[in-house]
Amino acid sequence: MENILKFTISSFLLLSLVLMSCFTDPKEEKEWQYLFNGNDLSDWGIKIKNHEFGENYNNTFKVDGNVLKVSYEEYQSFEEKFGHIFYMKKKYKNYHLSLEYKFSGNHLQGAPAWSVKNSGIMLHCQDPKTMLLDQDFPVSAEVQLLGGLGEGNRTTANICSPGTDVDINDKLAKAHCNSSNxxxxxxxxxxxxxxxxxxxxxxxxxxxxxxxxxxxxxxxGGNKVPKNYLKNIGSPLKDGYISLQSEGHPVEFREIKIKEL
Structure with missing residues (x-):
């Protein structure tokens, strides 16, 4: 009887392991790919307003302790230096992107008031090499990242649309930025x-x-389409580059990873 009981328990455990293996994909976590290696800005390209692509004006973007930072340590004033750092290795179409962000330090003198604790993840970006020298933002869909100001509501992961239109609930979102919940x-x-x-x-x-x-x-579409994109108004943005934004407030990013779908 004891041997039969041991055999039954062993068989049950073996069957449980087999069933678990059927429903668990051992490759699931391995599918994530880190876009930021934590050491340097390899595979990333920088475009800052009124500067050529590739110029990291005043070390706006830097790496510090496995974190990608937007830093204004070498600035005296903002002077409309809107910036973006693009992952340049490839364009993406269908994907799951994940990252963590936090704001730090003080809002830079001369930056617009709306940019306090304000940054963004830009999706389906145009090639930054095609951006005009004085262009503020790439044509893209922006996941607007905001921090609270100590009181009141200020949602994050909103949608802003530089040079684009989007539909919410199958209707044109008429505002440039639309709040999440x-x-x-x-x-x-x-x-x-x-x-x-x-x-x-x-x-x-x-x-x-x-x-x-x-x-x-x-x-x-929208009211922020650059001159060299006017002929594309109405065209769908099906893929593009991913970038992170600098708008006048120091911000940090980490755990930047992607899984293609």
């Missing part, structure tokens, strides 16, 4: 943001595991 993060702690992108068909913004916004139909 996230909570406000007043303290300068790390906040995890994820974006699930299905070309230009469906995009989801996720904050700390909660879906806070969905939209669709990214296309060239």
């Amino acid at each position: 996230s909570k406000t993060f007043h303290s300068d702690d790390w906040v995890k943001v994820e974006v699930i992108v299905r070309s230009n068909q469906l995009i989801k913004h996720i904050v700390e595991n909660d879906t806070v916004l969905t939209y669709s139909n990214i296309r060239v």
